[in-house]
Amino acid sequence: LKRPTIRDVAAHAGVSHQTVSRVINGDPRVAAATYDRVLTAIRELDFEPNAIARSLSWNRTHTLGIVTYNVSEYALGQTVAGAEAEARRHGYFLFVGSVADESGVADEEAYLRLMLTRRVEGLILDWPTLRADNGQSLVAVTARVPLVAIAADPSLPGVDVVDIDNRRGGFEATSYLIAQGHRVIATVTGPPAWNAAGARLQGYHDALAAAALPFAPEFVQAAPDWAPDAGRAAMVQLLASCPGVTAIFAQSDMLALGAMAAIRDAGLRVPRDLSIIGYDDIPVASYLDPPLTTVRQPIRELGALATELLIDAIGQRQTGEADRPSRHLLPPHLVLRNSVARRPPIA
Amino acid sequence: LKRPTIRDVAAHAGVSHQTVSRVINGDPRVAAATYDRVLTAIRELDFEPNAIARSLSWNRTHTLGIVTYNVSEYALGQTVAGAEAEARRHGYFLFVGSVADESGVADEEAYLRLMLTRRVEGLILDWPTLRADNGQSLVAVTARVPLVAIAADPSLPGVDVVDIDNRRGGFEATSYLIAQGHRVIATVTGPPAWNAAGARLQGYHDALAAAALPFAPEFVQAAPDWAPDAGRAAMVQLLASCPGVTAIFAQSDMLALGAMAAIRDAGLRVPRDLSIIGYDDIPVASYLDPPLTTVRQPIRELGALATELLIDAIGQRQTGEADRPSRHLLPPHLVLRNSVARRPPIA
DNA sequence: TTGTAAGCGTTATCAC
């Protein structure tokens, strides 16, 4: 039951435990013969160095923590996969924790502290509604280890923030609709508490302004969540309040899906009667009817980037460099399919 | 930079470090006044017990590891979320590792050993193509810590196996088609290397046999992967080789999606001309056109169950009980929507 | 080239 230690190996090989330590650390000063003898002993006993003991001695755990909040399981999987791959590439392990569902802010902080207890060297926080005013609890944490926040408000002080450029995504989506000849464009946004919703809406506004297109408050409907049902309800509203609308920018593919259902229910067709562009490029998007034009998000890359920055920051703290918080925006990518129709310019 | 230790706290409170240890472990023998003094010191220094040192002393890490192989990111997220929640409920932390993409079997084992190095107390392996003949490398691992395999072949020796009852899912899906009056039913399976594909196919066969329905080899098309394109190609085949077919059992919703595209391309309509039932109940399933009848998989629960069994097994090993490997099957759940039509019985 | 001693931060054991 008990696992062998370097002392067991040492006894087995007839050397001191220190020599064993040298071997497992690749110290070149060990004589070749001794080296082999130790290696054989290691193999025979199936010895595995105890990383816990090493951590204690090194005062380094090579461990990162990621805690996610209220993210869809799809995005969660992508983010974690990206982060994990990057972490491993650098010899780090990754603790996961999700604060989804039942828990609130308090639990959030408690979890981060638990991770500190485990002596993670850095933390990733995936919390899309995090802003300066609800992120106070983070300062105590960042005093201990660097933290990079995914999808947080960029104005959040003291931490690195990475995100996909939502303003740009909203801008490109809307500009595309404009380029296709649309002049009255409505939008279904996500929940206003999400930073992404505000940024994408800003992009929408910017695109309208850049084209000197009219805007009216009834052009925007905020959905209470990102699910299809909310998109459907919002679309019903839009249909009633924006008679001249020819195109919709939905802030997620799921919202777009619901909106398309509402459009169908109204006896209209996409894209003949109404064009729609989504956001996310979920795996089924190209198999919808019609295939959905949308904005792809490099979520996996986002997880990887967060991890890379975190590992950088860890290195900086160790060398005593000042790690001033940075902001990084990954570009989204327009994916053209068939849910947007070209509209002949008015003569 | 350096974090406070129990000795710092002890000095600050004017007691021995041992007393601090007693306080943070809730030892009742500490005098109330001393207790308070220590607690104050802890708060003032913002002391957090070092779990690494505790692990070394206790010889227990309260850490689990999950390594996933080649699973879709959606399922990955669900599984990890379920496992993590259950782990936390029991005071465990969870290391994640995914061996997706570029890596093969060798890397697989190396990763498990890395986790052992980290002294995880148990391992979850999510490897849907794992069977007795390719799982040899696991015996060395299970000698160290208990392992529960998700979606592995139940005949795999020496480890707990949990899965969703794929045979039953296939049986219920097919039986439902039969109950709706269909007599010639074809199926699009997943890659044969996946245990789930074989089991669901078995369920299909069992249902046909139970209803004394005819079967022909051309009724089954195996897709090389689980994606829509593969489903589309398989469906094209089926359309050509099974003229009398009235219903399709697709082993995943993504395959079904592709199949539906092929059906549409052939000028046919679902469910009027051809009924189809999927598998998974992906989030968009109810918003497809038509809403997809399918079989829901409790993946999150599967992750939780795996974790629960693992923690049980850890307890058993510690008390020296024999932990004979167990098999657990979670029931899938038929979700009725509109992609299957009732077919009048032949008079 | 190898071995010995001390320390990493905590808990267990035994005194007082």
Next chain:
DNA sequence: GTGATAACGCTTACAA
């Protein structure tokens, strides 16, 4: 009740 002292398994000195 509280405080020394010795583990836990390893690494980093320093000595031989």
